[in-house]
Amino acid sequence: MNKEKLKVAIVGASGFTGSELARLLSDHPKVEIKMITSESHQGKPFSELHPQFFDRLDIPLVSAEEVSKEELDVIFLALPHGVSMDFVAKWKDSGAKIIDLSGDFRLSTKEVYEEWYNKKHSYPEGFATAVYGLPELFSEKIKPATLVANPGCYPTASILSLAPLFAKQLIKENSVIIDAKSGLTGAGIKASATTHFSNVNENFKAYGIAGHRHTIEIEEQLGGLAGGQTAVQFTPHLLPVDRGILVTAYAQVSGEMDQERLTEIYRDFYKDKPFVRLRNQAPGIKDVRGSHYCDVFPVWDKRTNRVIAISAIDNLLKGAASQAVHNMNLMFGLEDAEGLAQIPLKP
Amino acid sequence: MNKEKLKVAIVGASGFTGSELARLLSDHPKVEIKMITSESHQGKPFSELHPQFFDRLDIPLVSAEEVSKEELDVIFLALPHGVSMDFVAKWKDSGAKIIDLSGDFRLSTKEVYEEWYNKKHSYPEGFATAVYGLPELFSEKIKPATLVANPGCYPTASILSLAPLFAKQLIKENSVIIDAKSGLTGAGIKASATTHFSNVNENFKAYGIAGHRHTIEIEEQLGGLAGGQTAVQFTPHLLPVDRGILVTAYAQVSGEMDQERLTEIYRDFYKDKPFVRLRNQAPGIKDVRGSHYCDVFPVWDKRTNRVIAISAIDNLLKGAASQAVHNMNLMFGLEDAEGLAQIPLKP
Amino acid sequence: MNKEKLKVAIVGASGFTGSELARLLSDHPKVEIKMITSESHQGKPFSELHPQFFDRLDIPLVSAEEVSKEELDVIFLALPHGVSMDFVAKWKDSGAKIIDLSGDFRLSTKEVYEEWYNKKHSYPEGFATAVYGLPELFSEKIKPATLVANPGCYPTASILSLAPLFAKQLIKENSVIIDAKSGLTGAGIKASATTHFSNVNENFKAYGIAGHRHTIEIEEQLGGLAGGQTAVQFTPHLLPVDRGILVTAYAQVSGEMDQERLTEIYRDFYKDKPFVRLRNQAPGIKDVRGSHYCDVFPVWDKRTNRVIAISAIDNLLKGAASQAVHNMNLMFGLEDAEGLAQIPLKP
Amino acid sequence: MNKEKLKVAIVGASGFTGSELARLLSDHPKVEIKMITSESHQGKPFSELHPQFFDRLDIPLVSAEEVSKEELDVIFLALPHGVSMDFVAKWKDSGAKIIDLSGDFRLSTKEVYEEWYNKKHSYPEGFATAVYGLPELFSEKIKPATLVANPGCYPTASILSLAPLFAKQLIKENSVIIDAKSGLTGAGIKASATTHFSNVNENFKAYGIAGHRHTIEIEEQLGGLAGGQTAVQFTPHLLPVDRGILVTAYAQVSGEMDQERLTEIYRDFYKDKPFVRLRNQAPGIKDVRGSHYCDVFPVWDKRTNRVIAISAIDNLLKGAASQAVHNMNLMFGLEDAEGLAQIPLKP
Known part of the structure; x- marks a missing residue:
């Protein structure tokens, strides 16, 4: 790992997972957020959706189409189930590693997915490459992975x-x-x-x-x-x-x-x-x-x-965003705890 | 049941159970609250402990010793475990029926009690007369009872x-x-x-x-x-x-x-x-x-x-105070729902 | 006041005000709820919208058009601002007294209303007959009123x-x-x-x-x-x-x-x-x-x-529903506290 | 400022202010927590009082008497009003700078203090040296200060x-x-x-x-x-x-x-x-x-x-602990934002 920062995109800005990813990655010493996407809020500053970021992360939201135009190291998909799969298919050969926070590649097969999610899967080939991103069980598989399915909370x-x-x-x-x-x-x-x-x-x-x-x-x-x-x-x-x-x-x-x-x-x-x-x-x-x-x-x-x-x-962190960052750390040879050392906030 | 109201005492005013009993019994058409006792707050108006009763139930708290001096129909014991038993022993022949909201007579025997409550029982004879006051299971036994052990929440x-x-x-x-x-x-x-x-x-x-x-x-x-x-x-x-x-x-x-x-x-x-x-x-x-x-x-x-x-x-009602009132209704031949018809408060 | 119960309609079932009115009026000894209306939920039981009423108030919701077909004593309008005014105009000569919980007739004139509500008023004649329903200030005016504007919370x-x-x-x-x-x-x-x-x-x-x-x-x-x-x-x-x-x-x-x-x-x-x-x-x-x-x-x-x-x-009660019931009590010669004697629920 | 870390003591471990100080200072890159004191919990691990620190800050609590035995750069007093003043008097010449989070030195004079706090002040000389630690108003005075009175929330x-x-x-x-x-x-x-x-x-x-x-x-x-x-x-x-x-x-x-x-x-x-x-x-x-x-x-x-x-x-941070850290940064020539760059946690 050289001194350069990882270039990351967060796809899907409006939800809690997207906002927590942005918070963690903003403070991550080895990361540079290149873009955050939102189709419905293009052009608005990210902090307009999430006012806690006022004066901290005011970059304008862009369309997901911008993802293809930039050289990225990691793409985080903070999208609903059923939407993520299409983007995985689209960007699988983009050179960026993908960490998908939806449920689209967490299960073993297309058949199991379609039974439990009651929805057709558009990119079943992904199941073969996707690694289940629970570092306590699968850190060795996560390290070389190009597609990580971030576990459910x-x-x-x-x-x-x-x-x-x-x-x-x-x-x-x-x-x-x-x-x-x-x-x-x-x-x-x-x-x-x-x-x-x-x-x-x-x-x-x-x-x-x-x-x-x-x-x-x-x-x-x-x-x-x-x-x-x-x-x-x-x-x-x-x-x-x-x-x-x-x-x-x-x-x-x-x-x-x-x-x-x-x-x-x-x-x-x-x-x-x-x-x-x-x-x-x-x-x-x-x-x-x-x-x-x-x-x-x-x-x-x-x-x-x-x-x-x-x-x-914390369902938004170990159950979503910080687990995704942990997976990124593993995939790029960083320390496990890089950017993840927050002491719990209580009360 | 004649037209006269039941004369009741609430023993133990300071807790949530005592205050909920007071609220329900204040509005119960067949009940007159004769006294509410508290050793540590004697002389204070009940509403000083529980300000929601201001202007509604301002009667002064009295010592439990007053209970013996009054002819009562029902005594509600809203006391901690281990304290109730002594009062049951003391008032068992007072002519009043006792509804005990503590855990002192809920179990089958002295032995079981002492094992689980880790405390000596001072009135083991009570187990023979106490009826477990869950009306959905034992309404026929509750009706003639003189001592009812109100169930835990x-x-x-x-x-x-x-x-x-x-x-x-x-x-x-x-x-x-x-x-x-x-x-x-x-x-x-x-x-x-x-x-x-x-x-x-x-x-x-x-x-x-x-x-x-x-x-x-x-x-x-x-x-x-x-x-x-x-x-x-x-x-x-x-x-x-x-x-x-x-x-x-x-x-x-x-x-x-x-x-x-x-x-x-x-x-x-x-x-x-x-x-x-x-x-x-x-x-x-x-x-x-x-x-x-x-x-x-x-x-x-x-x-x-x-x-x-x-x-x-509601743990304070069906799990405590209103269940006690239900038991009272059964013990005195009143309608099940007398004083208990509140529609839930939501939101 | 004879023994017969007041026949009331609640127009607007879906909100908190409608549900609190239903709760209070269900338990009011001098009231019979004849109907509750909802355009969007016609036919559904009231308790489907508000599950706390399950087994207590399961009557089917009807269209507001049913109001005209029934002889009613009181119509409660639990509708949004700007919607209420049309129903007041429609039912003003129906023989029923109207208690409007919206803001449509709370102000002094059409001009003031239109300035602050930024909306045209469709029934300005109502301002002359409407009485501001704050009993602590206006009980004598409320008693003979046929249209009461229930105050804001x-x-x-x-x-x-x-x-x-x-x-x-x-x-x-x-x-x-x-x-x-x-x-x-x-x-x-x-x-x-x-x-x-x-x-x-x-x-x-x-x-x-x-x-x-x-x-x-x-x-x-x-x-x-x-x-x-x-x-x-x-x-x-x-x-x-x-x-x-x-x-x-x-x-x-x-x-x-x-x-x-x-x-x-x-x-x-x-x-x-x-x-x-x-x-x-x-x-x-x-x-x-x-x-x-x-x-x-x-x-x-x-x-x-x-x-x-x-x-x-309590904004839903003294600030809305129970104040409306208090106004009804005054308008029909009932005791002030009829149906309104609940002791506060704490905790 | 050389590369060495500031040696700090937190006096008063049991409250929220002490625990937030510990959290911030643990993560502060230029600080080493040398000790946390508590008279009533001596010997217990800090994390026993505040379980969120489990595995992160398990150092045993010591008596405040240990403070004098160590060479320290900063002493944070997270003590109640009326208690702090004695420690300020005791440690004023210890060589350590003192940041007092109580109200004991926030006011202008002994007389004003005694009127509003209804309590005798034991170290009135402190008012002359104490600087009111609100960096937005007094950063230039704070920098050379040896005693800072951290403002109330x-x-x-x-x-x-x-x-x-x-x-x-x-x-x-x-x-x-x-x-x-x-x-x-x-x-x-x-x-x-x-x-x-x-x-x-x-x-x-x-x-x-x-x-x-x-x-x-x-x-x-x-x-x-x-x-x-x-x-x-x-x-x-x-x-x-x-x-x-x-x-x-x-x-x-x-x-x-x-x-x-x-x-x-x-x-x-x-x-x-x-x-x-x-x-x-x-x-x-x-x-x-x-x-x-x-x-x-x-x-x-x-x-x-x-x-x-x-x-x-945040009353515990800008209103107490992080403001104290900000004052420390100023007093030791560090960047304002050192250790204080957390993005708000929402939701």
Whole structure:
């Protein structure tokens, strides 16, 4: 890696993911943001959409067509599912590496995608090259990748809560229940009844019961870790907070277990993963807010012979934008923590 | 029941439960509040502790010793666990019926109590006379009772989420996981790090993992419904809202099941229970806030062969104060809904 | 007043005001809701729009055209500004009394309306018959009225904070500053960037600086009390809460003043007004939430020779729906507090 | 300035200010945290008090007595009012520069302090050497200072809202009203009824009406800017959010004014102040959260002949910790923005 900065484009400026990418990349010492695109807001300063950037990032938004005209090192796609795939197809040979934050290349095959996303896939060839961008599991595959599928927010927290046990093939089949709770930013920036303050504030509810599409992403990754298939029960809920995912995962294990052994398994698995913090008490989502950390806390309940594993992340960061930056760091030989060392903001 | 109003005392004025009892009983057409007691605030107007009552309930607080001097129909004990038992012993022959909102008489025996509450019980004789005051299950026993143990907030929501299946003995042993989330008022009015705004707001965390004392209360009641014992995995979490409990319960069932049959089982079980609303979509806690309702929504997941049952209550009402009033109504031959017909306050 | 119930229609079901009217009128002992209208949701049960009413108010929504076909005592118009006026014109001779919750008839003349609302008025004749429905000031005019213009939420809190001083002509010209803060429901049920959770939660901002249309409503009423014109500086802000308005009003007074005299002036003015509570400490908006109360607290600052008067209301109730019900009670010879005696819901 | 890092101590670890100082200084490229003190938590890791620092700042807390034993460049006092003064006296000749975040040296004299803080001052000599640490006004005095009194949170936002007009002597006497609103962290980390979640959440109220001690701090600074004395009406309110202060300031001006001239005056005054952002729309507190910015927005209301000036800061940062770091940067010849370049965290 020479001294020159990486030239990056952020495609899709209007959402929370785009704005968090812009925030992290603005402060990243090895990056230069060459452009941010938005079709509907072309010409407006980026800070007009996101006033917190006033006087910091006032560059005018441009059309995605400008991407082809510039020599870039990385393209971040902060686009909705179903839109991203076309841009991946378009820019796959542009010389830039692509980090796609949508769900378009997270699953194993076109067939699985089309079943769970209920939508035709326009670039199925991408599945062969796409690498699932969860550095705690796949850093060696991510490094040489040209297309990284940045994991979903729920899957990131869910997979990291149980990965050490799956990797050791200790989980009993069909025993996994993942009860997940997310802050409202997970629902996106679009104004709707779902995101109306009065429907969220002082409220709490489940949604996507028995059918949320993150289920299959979790199943494929956890199953893969154990060398097979697995089924998980996944139920997301909407928290009246801006940021944060807390996962409470339940599982039965095969063989003998106690708290000491359980902690040891987690410590081993995460010993070289600087962003997973093995906690000795239940983490709250505010303990990781504004940071790239995933806090994990596994408990053994001898009364019920079950593991309860808690994990907490900032859904916009470890669950999206900072994970994408971590992937970029790996893909370009930078330090893991470059630009990602923020201490959580609390309170 | 003649035209005269029931004379009631509320023992314990300072907490949320005492204040909600006062609010409901003030507006109850068949009740006269004769006194509200507080040892530490004697002489102060009730509204000084709870300013929302200014100009509405300004009566001076008195010592609990005044209770013995008055002829009362009902005594509500809104006291901490471990304190209530002594007053029950003291007033058991006073002629007044006692509704105890603490946990002191909710369990089956002194032994179970002492194991889970880690505290000596001073009036074990009470267990024989105490009736568990969950009207949806025990209205016939509640009517003649002289001592009612008002259920815990989490147990109320948890039991009602799965009672129809336990009553039909359809639940597979050791398959039940209850992931519960409560508003902060469940933690009480005492100022502490736990209740400090900055630790709650924008935060969310689990607590009491694998050992919360409401576990045994749920197990005894659900087990009893099925005519035996049962073990449940119960994990409470703290929501950054004032009021509300949402329970997400998971269970495997024996025998054939589908959504239609599941709904039918719930509809049958709750058909004469005016305060359980069988919903056709996932309820939020705000749908029941300020009311006596318990909203229930059972889902069959054929992919995993599991029931996911959601229930929502206002923890201070159906989980405490209005349930106590409901019990009073039953004990004195009043209509179930007398004084309890509030439509939820939303938003 | 005979035993028969008042037959009422609520025109406009989808907003918060309509839903609060439905809640209050459902429980009002002298009222029968004959219909609730919605053009866009005709045929749907009311509870489908507002799930808290599930099992309580499931009547199908009808077109506003049904209003003419029924003999009604009262029509509540819960419609946007600019829409209401046409329905007032249409139903003015229907025999029903009209309570309009929009801003269409709150001001003195067509000219003033058109200047501040920037919109042509289609029924200017209405200004002559409309009575400004603030019972604390105009109960005698409201009783015989056939058209009542229900006050705005900010004006209700603002006027009541300073009315005693204006009525005594003690306010110095151009000295009044009203710094007002409202919960988000004041912005309505429509999904937009303004009402998106992530723009409201943990945020706070001013809006409508130096030009909000409630300014003129406040000026006309306070000026009228003093027998002349007045100018007030009015600045609204958006609070990250559902309900409540807090007004902090500042004014200089003519003549001698001290705290005792100030309190006395307020006590005199509000002595027969059951819903204004003169507090002896600063009220919070939660002290009145869910109730019809307006809490008022005037302070004399001798250091600066200024009055600081605080008032708190529930914007959806005293600021809208319960004020409308209060007006109905007056118009039909009912008790002021009929159906309006709710104790505030706190916490 | 050579390459060596500044050696700093943070005295007072338990509060929000101490924890934010630790966060900023941990990431500051020119600083080494030598110790953090706490009398009541000696020996515990800092991260035990503030779990967000887990794995990042786990150094054991030491007694304040350790401060004297180490050669330090800067001592930050994050202590309560009335406690700080003794440590200033003790360490004034230690060779370290002192930045005091309490109110003990913010005012002009012992007499003024004792009147407004209602407390005897033990080190009145300090007033002569202390410099008021508001860099936008006093950077030249701060640079050589050995004792800096870091401004209060409310005064920072209040002074910056009106400083340009006071500096030009354009403000009419006794016309200034500052209506200020602060997030709950301003009330500190101590558990009390005031900080209990249920008293803050969904609530809003004024406090300290007509007597808050920040009044005199604002008056001294604004008066000083205009070369004389001034009186301001200052009313603080408590917002149900963690962080942020929004000030809405009202004033009458002498001479001709219009929006263009007003904007120009502000632009001139703040043209070389990198952390004051002159906004063209009303800022919300979330636009500056997590950052060192003060956003300012002045409006001219020609109808009332009044200026309304809005300012927004993060009370824990520009209102406390980052302002202290800025002062340190100035005192040691570092760049203004060293360690302070965080883009606001939104949402």
